[in-house]
Amino acid sequence: MIDPWIGGALALFFILCACGVVLTAATRGVYPLRALLVFSSACSVLMMFASAAALASGHSFAIDLWSLEGWGRFSIRLDMLSAIFLFAAGLVYLPASLFVRNLVEVRFRGRYPMRRYGVLHFALMASVVLILVANDAPLFLISWECMSVLCYFLVNYEQSARTDIRAGYIMLVMSEAGFLAALVAFLILGRGTPDWSFSSLAGMAQHLSGSAVWGVFLLGFLGFGVKAGLVPVNFWLPRSYTAAPAVFVPVFAGVTLNLGFYGILRLDAQLMSNHSVGTGLFALVTGSITALVGILYATTENDLKKMLAHSSIENAGIIVAAVGASLVFHASGHAVAAAIALTAALYHMVNHSVYKTLLFQGVGEVEAATGTREMDRLGGLARLLPGLSVVFLVGCLSISAIPPFNGFVSEWLTLQCLLRSAVLLSSAVKVLFALCGACLALTAALAVTCFVKVYAMSFLGIRRGDWRHGPGQAGRTQFPLAYLAVACLLLGILPTYVIPVLNRAVEPLAGASAAASLVPPFFSATPENQQLPPAFVDDFHNLGAQTGRHVLPGRGLVVLVRGSEKNPVVFAMSTSYSFVALAIFLLVTWFVATRGSRQRSVTRHELWAGGIPRLLPEMTYTATGFSNPVRVVFQAIFRPNIVEDSRETVAVHFRTAILRRRDETHFVDRLLFHPVGEAVGWLARLLAGMHHGRLNAYVAYTLAFLLIILVLFRLS
Amino acid sequence: MSFWFWHGLKKGVRSTHYPREFESAAGVSPGRPVATEFDSAAEAVVAAANCPADAIVARGSAAEVKLERCIYCQHCHYGNSHLLEWHSDYEWTMAVPGRGKYQPLPTAYHRSLHVIVVDAGDCGACLHEVKQLNNPLYNMHRLGIFLTATPRAADVLLVVGPVSENMRVPLLKTYEAMPAPKRILAVGACAINGGVFGRTFMSAGGVASVLPVDLLVPGDPPPPLAILHGLLAVTGRKSPVLQAASSEGNS
Amino acid sequence: MTAMGSSQLTPLQRIELEAVAAAVQAQFGSGISVERGSRGVALAIRLNEANVLAALSKALFWDIGCSFGGLIVEELSDRWRLSYLFLASGSGWIEVVLEVPAAVQAVPSISAEVHAADWFERETEDLFGLRFEGHPRLGDFILHDQIWPEGVAPHRKPQRRSVNVHQMHFRRRPNPDWRPLLVVQDPGSFAMPVGPVYEGGIGESLHFMLETVGEDVLRAVPRLFYKFRAVEKIAEGQQVSDVLLLAERFAATSSFAHSLAFSLAVERICALEVPKRAANLRVLLAELERLRHHAGAITGICESTALAVAASQAAIIEERLLRASCEFAGHRYLFGLNTPGGLRRDFVSRDFENLTGAVDRAVEDLHVLEDRLHFTSSFLDRLEDVGVVDPSKARDLNLVGPVGRASGRGHDLRRECPYGGYDGYTFETPREAEGDGYARLRVLFQEGYASAGLIHQAVERMEPGPVAAPCDSFVAGAALGWAEAPIGSALHWIRLDGSGVVERYRAITASFNNWLGFHAAVEDFAFQDFPIILATFGLSATECDR
Numbered sequence A: 001m002i003d004p005w006i007g008g009a010l011a012l013f014f015i016l017c018a019c020g021v022v023l024t025a026a027t028r029g030v031y032p033l034r035a036l037l038v039f040s041s042a043c044s045v046l047m048m049f050a051s052a053a054a055l056a057s058g059h060s061f062a063i064d065l066w067s068l069e070g071w072g073r074f075s076i077r078l079d080m081l082s083a084i085f086l087f088a089a090g091l092v093y094l095p096a097s098l099f100v101r102n103l104v105e106v107r108f109r110g111r112y113p114m115r116r117y118g119v120l121h122f123a124l125m126a127s128v129v130l131i132l133v134a135n136d137a138p139l140f141l142i143s144w145e146c147m148s149v150l151c152y153f154l155v156n157y158e159q160s161a162r163t164d165i166r167a168g169y170i171m172l173v174m175s176e177a178g179f180l181a182a183l184v185a186f187l188i189l190g191r192g193t194p195d196w197s198f199s200s201l202a203g204m205a206q207h208l209s210g211s212a213v214w215g216v217f218l219l220g221f222l223g224f225g226v227k228a229g230l231v232p233v234n235f236w237l238p239r240s241y242t243a244a245p246a247v248f249v250p251v252f253a254g255v256t257l258n259l260g261f262y263g264i265l266r267l268d269a270q271l272m273s274n275h276s277v278g279t280g281l282f283a284l285v286t287g288s289i290t291a292l293v294g295i296l297y298a299t300t301e302n303d304l305k306k307m308l309a310h311s312s313i314e315n316a317g318i319i320v321a322a323v324g325a326s327l328v329f330h331a332s333g334h335a336v337a338a339a340i341a342l343t344a345a346l347y348h349m350v351n352h353s354v355y356k357t358l359l360f361q362g363v364g365e366v367e368a369a370t371g372t373r374e375m376d377r378l379g380g381l382a383r384l385l386p387g388l389s390v391v392f393l394v395g396c397l398s399i400s401a402i403p404p405f406n407g408f409v410s411e412w413l414t415l416q417c418l419l420r421s422a423v424l425l426s427s428a429v430k431v432l433f434a435l436c437g438a439c440l441a442l443t444a445a446l447a448v449t450c451f452v453k454v455y456a457m458s459f460l461g462i463r464r465g466d467w468r469h470g471p472g473q474a475g476r477t478q479f480p481l482a483y484l485a486v487a488c489l490l491l492g493i494l495p496t497y498v499i500p501v502l503n504r505a506v507e508p509l510a511g512a513s514a515a516a517s518l519v520p521p522f523f524s525a526t527p528e529n530q531q532l533p534p535a536f537v538d539d540f541h542n543l544g545a546q547t548g549r550h551v552l553p554g555r556g557l558v559v560l561v562r563g564s565e566k567n568p569v570v571f572a573m574s575t576s577y578s579f580v581a582l583a584i585f586l587l588v589t590w591f592v593a594t595r596g597s598r599q600r601s602v603t604r605h606e607l608w609a610g611g612i613p614r615l616l617p618e619m620t621y622t623a624t625g626f627s628n629p630v631r632v633v634f635q636a637i638f639r640p641n642i643v644e645d646s647r648e649t650v651a652v653h654f655r656t657a658i659l660r661r662r663d664e665t666h667f668v669d670r671l672l673f674h675p676v677g678e679a680v681g682w683l684a685r686l687l688a689g690m691h692h693g694r695l696n697a698y699v700a701y702t703l704a705f706l707l708i709i710l711v712l713f714r715l716s
Numbered sequence B: 001m002s003f004w005f006w007h008g009l010k011k012g013v014r015s016t017h018y019p020r021e022f023e024s025a026a027g028v029s030p031g032r033p034v035a036t037e038f039d040s041a042a043e044a045v046v047a048a049a050n051c052p053a054d055a056i057v058a059r060g061s062a063a064e065v066k067l068e069r070c071i072y073c074q075h076c077h078y079g080n081s082h083l084l085e086w087h088s089d090y091e092w093t094m095a096v097p098g099r100g101k102y103q104p105l106p107t108a109y110h111r112s113l114h115v116i117v118v119d120a121g122d123c124g125a126c127l128h129e130v131k132q133l134n135n136p137l138y139n140m141h142r143l144g145i146f147l148t149a150t151p152r153a154a155d156v157l158l159v160v161g162p163v164s165e166n167m168r169v170p171l172l173k174t175y176e177a178m179p180a181p182k183r184i185l186a187v188g189a190c191a192i193n194g195g196v197f198g199r200t201f202m203s204a205g206g207v208a209s210v211l212p213v214d215l216l217v218p219g220d221p222p223p224p225l226a227i228l229h230g231l232l233a234v235t236g237r238k239s240p241v242l243q244a245a246s247s248e249g250n251s
Numbered sequence C: 001m002t003a004m005g006s007s008q009l010t011p012l013q014r015i016e017l018e019a020v021a022a023a024v025q026a027q028f029g030s031g032i033s034v035e036r037g038s039r040g041v042a043l044a045i046r047l048n049e050a051n052v053l054a055a056l057s058k059a060l061f062w063d064i065g066c067s068f069g070g071l072i073v074e075e076l077s078d079r080w081r082l083s084y085l086f087l088a089s090g091s092g093w094i095e096v097v098l099e100v101p102a103a104v105q106a107v108p109s110i111s112a113e114v115h116a117a118d119w120f121e122r123e124t125e126d127l128f129g130l131r132f133e134g135h136p137r138l139g140d141f142i143l144h145d146q147i148w149p150e151g152v153a154p155h156r157k158p159q160r161r162s163v164n165v166h167q168m169h170f171r172r173r174p175n176p177d178w179r180p181l182l183v184v185q186d187p188g189s190f191a192m193p194v195g196p197v198y199e200g201g202i203g204e205s206l207h208f209m210l211e212t213v214g215e216d217v218l219r220a221v222p223r224l225f226y227k228f229r230a231v232e233k234i235a236e237g238q239q240v241s242d243v244l245l246l247a248e249r250f251a252a253t254s255s256f257a258h259s260l261a262f263s264l265a266v267e268r269i270c271a272l273e274v275p276k277r278a279a280n281l282r283v284l285l286a287e288l289e290r291l292r293h294h295a296g297a298i299t300g301i302c303e304s305t306a307l308a309v310a311a312s313q314a315a316i317i318e319e320r321l322l323r324a325s326c327e328f329a330g331h332r333y334l335f336g337l338n339t340p341g342g343l344r345r346d347f348v349s350r351d352f353e354n355l356t357g358a359v360d361r362a363v364e365d366l367h368v369l370e371d372r373l374h375f376t377s378s379f380l381d382r383l384e385d386v387g388v389v390d391p392s393k394a395r396d397l398n399l400v401g402p403v404g405r406a407s408g409r410g411h412d413l414r415r416e417c418p419y420g421g422y423d424g425y426t427f428e429t430p431r432e433a434e435g436d437g438y439a440r441l442r443v444l445f446q447e448g449y450a451s452a453g454l455i456h457q458a459v460e461r462m463e464p465g466p467v468a469a470p471c472d473s474f475v476a477g478a479a480l481g482w483a484e485a486p487i488g489s490a491l492h493w494i495r496l497d498g499s500g501v502v503e504r505y506r507a508i509t510a511s512f513n514n515w516l517g518f519h520a521a522v523e524d525f526a527f528q529d530f531p532i533i534l535a536t537f538g539l540s541a542t543e544c545d546r
């Protein structure tokens, strides 16, 4: 009985998308923008509605669109995994749609021809949903290709500078390469399949040989990893995030990045359930390295947008590391551990979408207000944009994994999963787990440094640059940002309600329930909670847990159980309780401070700066200065080249200038992109005949290639 | 390295027992000139005229000393006729005339007094003597007196130097940055009235001309124990012993 | 290591005045006139035209090899008299005198040729309003531009002669738009302000701008003169005896050396013969001051490396020496002893016994301390290769005192230009070539021992007699007095009128000289080394600021 609702919602979604395209394209003046706002928000609500309905009912919705004789069927299916991704997409599409208005009204008035933007926007939305609900390879791949091309157009939307166009171009090339890898993976997987639906592909996967499993896994992993931003195929990401218009980046980071994980999970986790420990380890190690490299570059970055792009890479790394851990646990038969790791990955994916959208929108606002994104030149924004500074702080706290915000929960789960490697047998694997755990712990620590820097250098302190004051915030809605900030908090303090929902997607993949283990009805000690020895539960009660038994909601704790009857150890945490405790603590402090028994007068003085008459902006830490220790410690990775080291003097010895300019080639660029780029350049000269220099032609090549391969396979 | 620790221990406790006992080691203090009876009023006038800092006043046949003005030129100590008697003590903190009775900081500060030292143009001697309080022979930490790096944590502003023009703003800023209750201790002849620098376009002629000084420690420079006495007087663990003459400054 | 270092040192060479005279005369001919100097100056070179100044300075400093002594500016009734002092090693002071009419507002700058003259010219511009053509960075030096408007020249003679320094008044105007001159242009660079009220306990009022991009400091610019009290201006119009009090009290850690240099100058003007006993006593007291100062400097270095026990032990040595000084001379900082003509008091042999006993004990303790420090690798690691000033740079910047000697300079006035009874004494002047923090520490220890040796020699040579020549009448005139203060050379120039009133008083101090060297020499160091570099230089702000 839920099916009509879901089907209706999806149908309505596509209808509204079509209407949106038509209306934004056909109207003029303020109407394209209004159409965009109204229809796009409605679409995102529908996305959330459909997925929420599916998740709530636990019922997958499936429908055949049409079948083409000899080509198989085009069918869609909204299963639990799709639903989670769809929900996350809807969650961030809503503020992202509303946010368009803020930016358009303030800074980009006249710069955005809203009509073209609207068409691309709705088309991308539709293709994203199609990717998520596609139930067969052709529909999935075609939608994927559409999404890639649309992303390219959106990234290049402003087309202001050559570098941006180049960035878009690199992105397109990488997406196409990733697409081809994924295509080949599907083709290997589905050789001899009766149809290309996912279910039959999953059946085919059982018969693959070991090396074919590796091949499909790697092709899929790297192919989809392009979108997810994994090392070593992520060098396009910071470039194009920086180039993309401020209204689009949140979608980029909050939605399309996730599609990469979706692809990996769909192909590598769901369709191929028979992989080895090795593939999982590969994912784990790649993820950990990605996370570390991402956060290192984020920490030392000066451009807010680029910094967030690198931080997206970091988060992608964490997610993939958790996925990898899950695969390893799965392959070695620890279903519960695998389920927990997968839960962590999905949780982190959702969290990242939310706070990254928030942060990117915040940066968009900052740029709109000041005209710059350089942290070295910002400072003191808290006074200029008080509202923004609060929500941005929430975003920074979330992404730095500070309780009670959402990032903490998922990173805690991820790290705890890696610690659970004790259940694994091979000591080599254990060592690898430990190393990756250390890597991720370091990442988490650097993330705090990074976002302390971001917040302190941009929002606190005194203004350093000579940027103009932008228009005030009067009349502009803060709803999108506030909405995201609340989402950060809720996802943070209510993990016990989120995990069971995620579990619906996790259970079929991992073959075990994470919720039963993570969110036991602990205080009631019912038979459901059999994993804990009863004596131990009693002990735990005696330790004081029972004090809250009747007062606190029993589902406040997230528990990671380890230990045996002899050695009952419990790892548990509760962000909801700590949130309550924190709130009480703050209230009491506030009460004591303001209403305390003794009247104290608070006087405010200037900042103490050693007695100099006035602290000048030049005398305050810059973002570069703040992060320089990281740069120095990790010199081996950054490998700065000193491209200029000049000391100028007049009259022989009066220094007038000291300039040391460093040039850094990104780790991945240095090791991979540049060598490959040179090789490709060499190849390209060979194939010069095919070069028209026109993009459409290259896209056409790809589509032609796709058709040829499909035909060939059909014939064979 | 670890052996330093051992070498340190081997030396044993070297700190003075002041204020529990009077420290009488030779050379801890240059002492001070005290009021001296001469045979006649004329002789007292000669003795007073000997003093380049107007620190000696003839009152009848006695030559009285305004210690807060003394710059320790030693002219009344040797090398001249009409010398004054010198006492070799060091407890000579003074209350500021005209400011009523000094209100010590509450007892809560007795064992935790945080001092910020501002060098407002001193010659290095007073500052150096303050620094000596940190060395093991004086070790003012044992009395709960600590030097702090920031005025935000300071209870006492210890000023040395005549307040040079370029230091006026930093000094005022330091005072402003201190939380109440706070006290100002002017250490040395320069901080009291400008000393040899007096009041010029480059020197304010003492801390009192820019800030409300609470206690004075005369001397040029006052020895460490005199400064320690001043710090103890801030909290009332010692009381100011001398009364400064009521006419301030000499400009 | 010391031996290795010494092998790189160039031997010191005596510069003969006749050779100098011949050389400059050959080069500049009619542009200059060379004459025998008087009253402390060995050779006077008068410039007939201003434009040979730079070339002449260059020839003296670079070709002939003199070191730079300082610049003395006098505003006489109708003209400016600028006297550039150069030291011919072993022969005495050479004075290059440039006189220009009072209406002239600018003279050529020699800073491009003789770097050590940089700050002297800036000082003159700030205080006298006399500009130096070709100097790229005048202004905002002693009179901080945050407070003082342009055009104030407080050291000029006031319009009305009757106005004294206590009545002078200058307009001040806080300037909120003041910006520091920053030269580091690396992306993301900033200047970390330190001081003037120190963030680290007790320190003199100094302000630093550490230009950095984080971690490494690319340049450290000291902003001095927070303590400027216009000592030279206060002295004008005062009696010699009052100025002596001032000379003794503007830099107390080397007060005896300054009062000595001052007294020597007055003695030269009045042609006073200092009794032998007084001369020996002066050596004794000056060396006592040096020993005490160096013990203090060693304490500072130990403190800067956070070696608490060593710092405490050095501090005990220093305090004992302070007490010994007080016991011996009645004052812990040796105030009130010097007077033109000799000393103000005499001592008995018991005093000497006590003193030498205390000095011996201090030396013994210093030896123990030095031995231990030599074997503390964590301590040495922090000093070695830190704040390096190589000999060529030290020569370029004309570093003086122990800092200069640690960088291979042989500049020691006691030896190069003997004064006040040092002749006949034998002592070592240590020299090191490395120019790093450790070399400076070694020099401090060696000099401390040498001072103790000199104290013993002085006691042995002590002969009975008066301690002062009476100084009751004054003659008009000017003279130079100098002494090797613990931090380096101290030069005092005095012009008196017939009644003993000081018309111009000029104090040139080692710290002034070395602070310039400090900031020019110290570039590119790690932030955590900054206090160590500062401590090993051991410079005094009050002596620099005056």
Ligand code: SF4
Pocket (backbone or CB within 6 Å): B033, B050, B051, B052, B053, B054, B055, B056, B065, B069, B070, B071, B072, B073, B074, B075, B076, B077
């Ligand atoms: S020591 Fe000097 S200043 Fe002090 S009272 Fe005696 S004569 Fe006066």
